Amino acid sequence: MVVHVDLVADVLRLEEQMIMKAVMEWARVRLVNLEEEALPLGRINADAAIIRPISMHRALYAASSYEASMVFTVNTSSTILYAGDKMLSYTRLIAHQIPVPKTYYASTPTAAAKAGAELGYPLVIKSPIGSWGRLVVRAKTPEKLAEFSELRRMLPCIQQRTLILQEYLEINNTDIRCVVVDGELVGCVARKARRGEWRSNVALGAATKPYPVDTELEDLAIKAASALKGFFVSVDIFETKSHGYLVNEVNGVPEFKGFMKATGKNPAAELSVKLYHKLHQ
Amino acid sequence: MVVHVDLVADVLRLEEQMIMKAVMEWARVRLVNLEEEALPLGRINADAAIIRPISMHRALYAASSYEASMVFTVNTSSTILYAGDKMLSYTRLIAHQIPVPKTYYASTPTAAAKAGAELGYPLVIKSPIGSWGRLVVRAKTPEKLAEFSELRRMLPCIQQRTLILQEYLEINNTDIRCVVVDGELVGCVARKARRGEWRSNVALGAATKPYPVDTELEDLAIKAASALKGFFVSVDIFETKSHGYLVNEVNGVPEFKGFMKATGKNPAAELSVKLYHKLHQ
């Protein structure tokens, strides 16, 4: 029996090409380009859909369109959303007793000032949506918090105006990215911010190297993936002196170029194998 | 034992005042004004939170902040989101075999043109987020669809650029709004668009009158509420000649001023009673 897998994307990065190549060994793969194709809700024929648009909301809506047709999705719309929106990530992780940085939700500068008074300074300001370190700033004083909050208020989209306030943690400008597929850890890398930058996003120049896995880290990454029901996710973890490991972020459409280079492991191949088993159970 | 209920809002409309009055009969109610208060994720003390901000995303983030603290929320963040985002509503309703209008998801004008060719004209163009009929237009020709899609593309937020395309249904410019609390139907009203307007939003001048409930309508409203796990929702239903009843929308933070006036029923009191029982189970 032929298995039909749709690969849904808007740009074909190295990641998508590798996934396609791996899955084509056992399935008929159709590339669905969201720049050109509309999806009929509830009337799509496929056995599975691998959801890879860069835009979180395109990924979300594509996944949900497939789910209306009872197609198995990697990841599900729910995982994409709860990973892609940091407010939803943190609240769900906390509800699953997974340690995260101390966090407040504020919808106005006035509310943010109150959160700042409780958190102390410096503190970190984030937005629910946004990749590659965008909209992440550090405020050292209440004045700076006020200035940033006011600027944020002028952004046009509600998610850009939403303020997530967090304690600033000493982590030596490093975080650990772990890739998890179907409940198993593929590996971990450390990402260290470039000099003069405190945010450890690869897009902002961070360097990547393999990170030795211990049981505690492995358990945490798998637990975080599971809390968001992620089939194929990356989990970003801070190692802090004061609180040990803390989950900072989960990614529902993970990029893994840097991870591959640093570890020699191939998440695309892992995903392909696990998906094969899932569909042939 | 004193029960603590937080009423979370940004504006106190008649609805919020009535809910507060009803719940104060059996609980200590604290008003949480999101314009001024920040919410500490995972560290809020309350037995329940009634989530009433006008902005969908504020409601979503407030609910999830409470859920991180294991507080019972009406509605949950998941209900608020799957009701508030029409793409997620339609896909989830379809996955639960609930009839909705024939719908396509398109993320670009090119994709929309393809959906239009399959749906035929006139068709209706919607956006995932947006109340009161905003961003809902009807296109009679491919040219109009192209012009609207291009205009939408210039809107700043991804959800405003997302195109939902639907068959246009002859419903005499009327829809039926049903209020459901904890799996029971409170009642239904019909909303008829004012002359010269085809959208039946009260905000656009629609008139409201009681609508006689039949079993099919009751079942459908309850099923739709249940598909989105809504504790207190309104369900908007079309009665069409061609397809019978179709669910058009679910609201997770329902307004009910017009409903009360037309039916003499009090959804705030119903909500209060049901919530009391929920918390004293």
Next chain:
Amino acid sequence: MVVHVDLVADVLRLEEQMIMKAVMEWARVRLVNLEEEALPLGRINADAAIIRPISMHRALYAASSYEASMVFTVNTSSTILYAGDKMLSYTRLIAHQIPVPKTYYASTPTAAAKAGAELGYPLVIKSPIGSWGRLVVRAKTPEKLAEFSELRRMLPCIQQRTLILQEYLEINNTDIRCVVVDGELVGCVARKARRGEWRSNVALGAATKPYPVDTELEDLAIKAASALKGFFVSVDIFETKSHGYLVNEVNGVPEFKGFMKATGKNPAAELSVKLYHKLHQ
């Protein structure tokens, strides 16, 4: 002969009411509400139009619509624009040898960083359009400048993304506002920022008191008004220890509530008298 004066506005503040009252003593005044009225370009009958919309662009387009009909406008579209856009104000003032703070134009964060290296820190970041101190922040370090520039880049309108960088001047958080009508100074007030705020905008809580006029100040205010061909403008001036008086801003649709209260003078009456003479020359 009856003189016809149009008062063009969108909101009737105290200022507009006072102007209307004064001008009605000698002219037939028609109130043109831009919320409701369209203007036919080149086909408006009036002897003069007093332009008072709050939005700078509405004021600009209303004035230019009248000018297409050869109607005398207070202020002209050119004055409204060159006053309302700080980039155009500074460049025109400089071209007229009027002293202003040392200023750079930068259209990207990279360009802003270069300007910062030349200006030194702290510096002030402004935007061409924006009243009441909005988008005005102070950066004490290159890092803060980078963070603010990056945030600005996410704003949707080109003018909001445009960066004006200025030396930070010690002026004791005070500026001097002078009102000029048809080449004559009506008076000056000092505006001192409220405690904890360095920007001296009344909208941000600044207090207002009369300021004793000297010849140098008077000359500068009149020269600045004249450089922008303003018939009725306010001129904001800094008194600095290092550079003496510097013009910081000109307003082409001046508010004067605070000015009246502090000085007892009535700019609306002054405007009315000067306009009468202009039209009866």
Next chain:
Amino acid sequence: MVVHVDLVADVLRLEEQMIMKAVMEWARVRLVNLEEEALPLGRINADAAIIRPISMHRALYAASSYEASMVFTVNTSSTILYAGDKMLSYTRLIAHQIPVPKTYYASTPTAAAKAGAELGYPLVIKSPIGSWGRLVVRAKTPEKLAEFSELRRMLPCIQQRTLILQEYLEINNTDIRCVVVDGELVGCVARKARRGEWRSNVALGAATKPYPVDTELEDLAIKAASALKGFFVSVDIFETKSHGYLVNEVNGVPEFKGFMKATGKNPAAELSVKLYHKLHQ
């Protein structure tokens, strides 16, 4: 004596390369890339600046920065602005008795409806800023005008929300583009919209061919350029049966690739010669 000419740009299109090549024959040309360079107001050394950024506002602010330093600019900030903003173009052209389509300014949907009632249908809706036919739509009924106006209202920038309403003219989907340098006509081309598109923008697929110049057309193009004090501009003209020639648009940073191809004439060389004479007068 060496002449110093700055070429200010953000992208080097064919046009900029040709201008640079021509001017380098007699001047030392410095390329100023606004993506990277900040401009110090009033302290730039150059004999002339050729202003070529694609973004109208970058061009405007760059030109004005040079003018603060008393540098001759092609075009001046004033020309760039009055050409780049259609509201300012139309009003200034009308003030100079130059024929343009019948036009209304409306700042709200209510105002637009009134203009529509006076203009009749179909009518054309435009925005003050915007190239390549963007935001230009045709409404055949008051309902379509209402829908477009409401959509426009949701755009984030004031200029995008501003409504210019015009009579729809039968011009066989063709317009005439004339290039004028220092008061002399270089030539004209006709641009005919591709099939299925009524807007004659080359960016929307229009075809270009030479257009035989007559005295009336030549006079009109030169008069329009002169009304906006343009040194190097293109003027877009409609030939209508009912009203003869009408000026539709002036461009202050003209593209001329298509013009060159169709006419064999070289506007870059013309500009270079005229600029040489200007600076050596």
